[in-house]
Amino acid sequence: xxxxxxxxxxxSPTMRAVGPHLVLxxxxxxxxxxxxxxxxxxxxxxxxxxRHPEHLAFxxxxxxxSDRVLAIPAYLVTLVTGVWIAxxxxxxxxxxxxxxxxxxxxxxxxxxxxxxxxxxxxxLVALERGxxxxxxxxxxxxxxxxxxxxxVAALVVMFALMIAKPR
Numbered sequence: 126x127x128x129x130x131x132x133x134x135x136x137s138p139t140m141r142a143v144g145p146h147l148v149l150x151x152x153x154x155x156x157x158x159x160x161x162x163x164x165x166x167x168x169x170x171x172x173x174x175x176r177h178p179e180h181l182a183f184x185x186x187x188x189x190x191s192d193r194v195l196a197i198p199a200y201l202v203t204l205v206t207g208v209w210i211a212x213x214x215x216x217x218x219x220x221x222x223x224x225x226x227x228x229x230x231x232x233x234x235x236x237x238x239x240x241x242x243x244x245x246x247x248x249l250v251a252l253e254r255g256x257x258x259x260x261x262x263x264x265x266x267x268x269x270x271x272x273x274x275x276x277v278a279a280l281v282v283m284f285a286l287m288i289a290k291p292r
Contacts, residue, residue, distance in 0.1 A: 233280070
């Protein structure tokens with residue numbers, strides 16, 4: 126069975142070979158951009174909500190919900206498509222930029238689930254218990270702030286490694 130393009134022309138063997146790779150690459154880049162963009166937006170949203178403490182608990186809950194349905198799935202899609210692309214293109218996993226990106230990816234994933242998530246849950250409890258003046262809330266907010274921007278920095282480094290591919 127032969128596949129025709131919209132203009133009725135059969136795609137060349139090169140186009141058939143590049144097509145799936147290009148689709149994977151686009152999905153990979155969009156997922157990575159979604160992860161980074163969402164992470165920055167979450168940090169900024171919470172910072173803005175701190176100006177109006179009556180909206181802060183809602184904002185933190187909204188960020189957590191959005192993280193579960195947007196940033197985390199996009200982050201996982203980035204890993205799957207990235208590994209798929211590397212295997213399909215015979216890119217060795219021991220190249221510096223690849224290995225460093227995978228290490229950073231794993232650290233962000235583990236810190237996100239094991240540290241960041243629990244900190245934000247405790248932050249929300251402290252906020253609802255004692256408001257923005259609560260000592261536990263202030264300590265946890267500082268920790269969450271550092272984790273958020275640390276995550277953004279790690280994601281930017283991964284972007285840079287993937288783009289520059291240093292030796």
